[in-house]
Amino acid sequence: MNNILISAAKLVLPGHPHNGEIVDIHIENGNITRIAKKIVSKDKKQHIIDGKGCVVSAGFFDLHTNLGEPGLETKEDIKTGTAGAAAGGYTAIVAYPNTNPPIHSRSEVSLIVNTAKGNIVDVHPIGAISKKREGKELAELYDMQSAGALAFSDGNHSVQQGGLMGRALLYAKGFGALIISFPEDESIAGGNQMNEGEVSTYLGMKGKPNLAESLMVSRDLFLAEYNEAPIHFTCISTAESVELIRRAKSKGIRVTCDVAAHNLVFTDADVVGFDSNFKVNPPLRTKKDVKALIKGLKDGTIDAIVSQHTPHEIEYKNVEFHIAKEGILGLQTVLPFLVKAGLQAEEIVYKLAIRPRQIVGKKVPTLLEGSLANLVIFSLDEKWVYSVQTNKSKSANSPVFGEELIGKVKAVINHGQLVENY
Template sequence: MGTILITSATLVSAGHPLHLTSVDVLVKNGKIEKIGKSVKAEGKVQEINGKGSFLSVGFFDLNVNFGEPGYETKEDIQTGTAAAASGGFTGVAVHPNTNPPIHSRSEVSLIVNTAKGNLVDVFPVGAVSKKREGNELAELFDMKINGAVAFSDGNRSVQQAGLMGRALLYAKGFQGLIMTFPQDESIAAGNKMNEGEVSTYLGMKGIPNLAESIMVSRDLFLAEYNESPIHFSTISTEESVDLIKKAKAKGIQVTCDVAAHNLVFTDEDVKSFDSHYKVSPPLRTKRDVKALIKGLKDGVIDAVVSQHTPHEIEFKEVEFQIAKDGIIASQTVLPLLIKAGFNPESIVEKLAENPRKVLNLPVPQLVEGEDANLVLFSMDKKWTLDNNSNKSKSTNSPLFGKELTGQVLATINNNQVIIN
């Protein structure tokens, strides 16, 4: 990487003595050599002008989907991490929606070894159940000692309460974390969008908020009973925010996250029948979006995720009803958070600091002598997600071809740098 000097950037790091002040940062051989008001560098230096931009520790994504193994035509680890790095992420938790699923030490080791030497640190999330079928516990501890940072059945919810209870109790014994996607399939019934006025208008069967909140309620009871920590991934409803708020006040060990697109888009966007707005959980109402944003600002919701889910064109350029759920999102989280009204401090808290705390991973420090794990981002620079800027193999995003406000300028980690 050589030597890099970032100049005149506003540092965002709560508790840091230089928080919200303009600083220069000298990075040499992958480490922060000097940080201060005016830093001089000798020899050959790559200078990055950070004036008007913000500098923080690299972002961390708690929910990404790469295709490897089995679905490499959607995304492999190299292209997935390229998209993540372009979006400012220096760490990602990759979910087990693969073929075979990440449900044993073999798949965990594959992910860990394939991702070695990458700018982006890749952390596998092992499946809770074998084959993600929800019938039998996977070898959780075996995956943990081989590199899994948490356990989830990905985009499938564990329907059996007994299995979920056993998973919580077992993982608790070795400080493992169960991450759950809350959706009662008997209520969701395979439907395709949010249940409400818009679904009625469109004549499309909907998924009610109840399908999510009833599972949140169930799993909170199970976590409380087993005195185990639990993390809810991609909540989307006002009711879920309220349930988790009350559980936190009660002392239950619960954390949660929300996908960035659920903070901006609503079921009104589905009126176009554009399948790029088809996601799981579905886009909800304006009232839900308002509650989610308030939940983030109040600290009920701990983190924001991309829920990056790439698909080949033949799975999205079809009728809404038969299209696959999901969008590519690693590069567009920052613009969506800006559009949702979040300031740089909140963005860093929800994208860089809290996600690592959820997984009990160390938060990188912006001090001299530490490894440089950094992101430089602009809140007002405009850019377009298109074939030139897109790093993913896939193009399934409602934002493709549109001008966005807010861009990651540079990402530094593991003695590597990418500049957008």
């Protein structure tokens, strides 16, 4: 769409000359041509987006998305994954290497980059730290970065060998790359089903203790400090992890972290009904942990919020809880979850649009006159139903599927393309 007018939206972007103001924004051929309190146009062909009561900001950037491509396209492919991302307010996502084959060489990286070209949503591959994500031998990190890998992680396989993780940090540091740790000590976690605590005892299920996460956070912080290398932790979920990272930051260790949106609104008490859509990894924790996570977001210990979008076919979820696969859909529900968690517009913009880009060295869209339009328009109080009609994913494994949610993305604009949610 070549001629768009966003009317009467509140612009939220720290440092912008119109930050906090209600403005009209004119976009032509993908570029922001004018921002003013009132723009009058006589062009009858102009597409008008009513922004009254809405926020306009830089497009969201997700640091943790699981797509099925390559190899697991029945769960999700790049086309459906980016459709869900756009509906959730994202103009960029990173694709984790939880695929088959894993994204562990320049071939898979190139596949992702080339397949996603021309999309309204930018897709940045995350290369695997180890070959086949087996945690035994370093993958060709530099080769993958040259092909377009944004950072490196073994996805939902935590690197169990400390020596390998240390070498990865040291090697990546040499060419300015970021290592992302999914912190779980598998020997402590034991492949168990949910959080270890009163609820797991009540349900008679073996649980994953907080220690399984905090032990790995502690190890990797020591390794990052020893190698003087940056490290990012994804999907932290415990009060202990928040405190460890808070102390590390105060010591000057180059550490950042994120939290999955669902870990801010659900607890292990939600597992009582044995709904397998509440089965995630890391597991849903206690109210005490959720409180610590939100405090960590508020004080800056936790840098970003992610979707941890993990689609699964029905045969992997519509089964007994103990054999169901872990993970839920996330791209379209992050905003409603953050509204439910009590975050304000400024906090949402910082944790979803600004800080994620800074962590991986991407420029934050300026939304200045003359710049490319890379933005999202969203409402914090509009209601909508997450249903078969509104779901963009191939999968439907969400605990809020069929429910009315508060907080709706109205539209995203990027690369001269517009996607609206009606």
